[in-house]
Amino acid sequence: MEAGGAARRGMDPARTGIALQSRLPPDGRGCRGGTVRRDGQARSPGLLHMLDGFPALMYAASVWALPVVTAITLHEAAHAWVAWKLGDDTARRAGRLTFNPARHIDPFGTIVLPALLLLMRAPFLFGYAKPVPVDFGRLRRPRRDMIWVAAAGPGSNLVMAWLAALLMYATVVMPEAARPWVFENLKNALMLNVVLAVFNLLPIPPLDGSRVVLGLLPRGLAIRYARLERYGMALVVGLIALPPLAGMMLGLDFNLLIWILLPPVELFLDSILALAGHG
Numbered sequence: 001m002e003a004g005g006a007a008r009r010g011m012d013p014a015r016t017g018i019a020l021q022s023r024l025p026p027d028g029r030g031c032r033g034g035t036v037r038r039d040g041q042a043r044s045p046g047l048l049h050m051l052d053g054f055p056a057l058m059y060a061a062s063v064w065a066l067p068v069v070t071a072i073t074l075h076e077a078a079h080a081w082v083a084w085k086l087g088d089d090t091a092r093r094a095g096r097l098t099f100n101p102a103r104h105i106d107p108f109g110t111i112v113l114p115a116l117l118l119l120m121r122a123p124f125l126f127g128y129a130k131p132v133p134v135d136f137g138r139l140r141r142p143r144r145d146m147i148w149v150a151a152a153g154p155g156s157n158l159v160m161a162w163l164a165a166l167l168m169y170a171t172v173v174m175p176e177a178a179r180p181w182v183f184e185n186l187k188n189a190l191m192l193n194v195v196l197a198v199f200n201l202l203p204i205p206p207l208d209g210s211r212v213v214l215g216l217l218p219r220g221l222a223i224r225y226a227r228l229e230r231y232g233m234a235l236v237v238g239l240i241a242l243p244p245l246a247g248m249m250l251g252l253d254f255n256l257l258i259w260i261l262l263p264p265v266e267l268f269l270d271s272i273l274a275l276a277g278h279g
Contacts, residue, residue, distance in 0.1 A: 057119075063181060067164075067189035068110075069101045071157055071196055072129045076104040078156035079132040079149055086145040088138040096132050106130045131206065143215045143222075150211030154197035158268065161193035165276035194272065198264045204239070205232030 077099055080091035095103055105111065109128035139145035164186045171183045201209040205228050214222050228235075239257050247254030273279070 063184040064188055064192075066185055067192050068114075069105070070189065071160060071193050072110060073099060073101045073104050074156050074160060075153040075196065075200075076129055076132050078152040079134065082152040083132070083134045083139070083149045086148060087140040088135050088149075090135045090138065091132045094133050104129050104132075147212050147215035150208040150215070153208050154200045157193040157197035157200075158272070161190050161197070161268070162272050162276055164189040164193065165272055165278060168276075168278075190269075190272070194265055194268045195261065198261050198268065201264075202260070204235050205229035207232075207236065 077097065080097040083090070084092045084097055091097055106129050109130075113128075134146075134149055136142045136146050136149075139149070168183065168186050168190075171179050171186070174182055200207050201212070203209040203213045205226070210225075210229070210232070214225060217225055243254050243256040
């Protein structure tokens with residue numbers, strides 16, 4: 001199981017902000033601590049405008065690090081926990097049934113690669129964690145249970161997004177100095193977890209969506225579909241990187257991944273904000 005994610009610097013802020021602009025939590029509307037602009041980007045009065053260069057990069061890292069580590073860690077732990085409950089203790093024996101981020105983080109895929117892309121001001125961000133080992137043959141009902149194991153990761157991300165939306169209410173009682181930073185962490189956690197869930201549900205091996213499809217297909221088709229996994233990572237990287245790079249060379253804004261992800265991301269954002277009472 002993989003917890004990977006791609007986003008184009010906030011997904012296309014002018015559009016992903018649609019779900020946020022009219023349903024802001026109290027700190028995003030009535031408090032001076034932090035707001036979300038119409039373009040969906042968090043804004044703290046005067047704070048980000050005073051930062052530039054290296055300090056700005058450090059501030060951005062501080063409001064993204066906790067959401068990224070939490071989203072990836074719980075995503076992978078959810079795979080391990082559901083697999084264990086359904087009969088396979090492979091991940092548990094490998095020490096992956098834990099909330100310790102060090103057991104899930106891939107040094108290059110989770111830290112170095114996203115940092116390099118951020119420093120290079122790439123038009124996309126991409127990262128991944130160490131896959132959780134799952135022996136599907138040890139599950140009690142392999143074809144059915146692999147669906148639940150695969151869905152557990154994206155499901156945990158949607159739950160975390162909902163909790164982030166709920167916690168935004170708490171920012172009104174926080175010290176004013178801390179409020180903007182906390183609000184931006186929660187805003188980033190909300191967006192990141194939704195994007196991570198939707199991205200991982202794409203039916204491209206080795207993403208979680210491919211395991212769901214594999215469990216639903218008739219056996220003959222499932223065998224042929226499983227052969228795509230050898231090309232899966234190349235397909236994922238190509239989908240993320242090639243269209244925007246080609247668009248840049250042609251002077252066009254062409255990002256196929258954004259077009260695919262945006263409708264379900266906005267749907268989930270609308271639903272989560274409504275469930276959290278930001279209606």
